[in-house]
Amino acid sequence: MQRLYDMSAVPRERTTVVRRWALIALCVGCLGILGAPTADAAQPTQQSAPDGFVPMDDVPAEEQLPAAPLLAAAYIVVWVIAIGYLWTIWRRLGSVEKELADAMRRVDTDGA
């Protein structure tokens, strides 16, 4: 019988990586299904969307403490993600440039 897909043509590492991603996707899907019945319970009740922003002079003192760490965490997360991503680009660029220089040398050597 003729096979629809010839997996022998796909490198082994690649099929492993694809399987790993498929497993991760399956786990995320299962978590979503398990979480769905509790989604209604998580909906806040009796709360409507604000119509606009109204300025206020002071925040009550008891409210400032719990909000501040969350606010700080939000700004730190943004910075960490931005700098982390920039660092990955820089690393990948360095590696490709090194490979490019090696390839150029090989071209020059073959040409000579």
Added chain:
Amino acid sequence: MNKRAFPALIGLSLVFFGVAPILIVRAPNEQEMGLIQKIFYFHFASWMAMYLAILVLGISSALFLFRRKPSADRLAVAAAEAAVVFGLMGLITGPLWAVKSWGVWWTWDARTTMAMILELILVAYLILRAYGGPGSDRLAAGLGMFAMANLPFLYVSTEIWRTIHPPTSVVPQLPVDFGLPLWWSVAGFIVLCLALLTARARLEEERATLDRLYLALEDE
């Protein structure tokens, strides 16, 4: 991509991000939400940067599909990655605000669910590009255009569906005290997005050059 553009853009974004905390600290506290509302200045701005990246992704994908421009494809890959990064910022800062304002980290609200789906579409694009093999570039371009088609729905989701997420219509009506730090932050994120796009697109261009060199070496 212009090699000089990246340092200029990253320098400009540093200026924006250096001044933004001063403006945000000086901005008044919001009456209903209190101090936690200040997350909004980076949260909204990160979504705006994501929108820009998705627009670039969609347009570049269309150019690649219909005009067969390889440079457009390289820009699309860069834009998809940047969109995932800014989307991740939005998806993390949102729950940090929600846990204080709504009392829960996450709710399957129309806006939050759509944002999550859009992020997953972009992740799917990147996985397709990484492991899809030959021909996946055209398939991914279709996915990129599909991601762009989702943008208007995401933007108006708070207006057309029943949702507890603050509506987008609030933004144009903001008083100057709230508006200045917001639009300043948006400008900073847009410039940062352009800087990341420039750097990432350069990486793709160098990879393409390397591929051409290897092909030339094989032919010899």
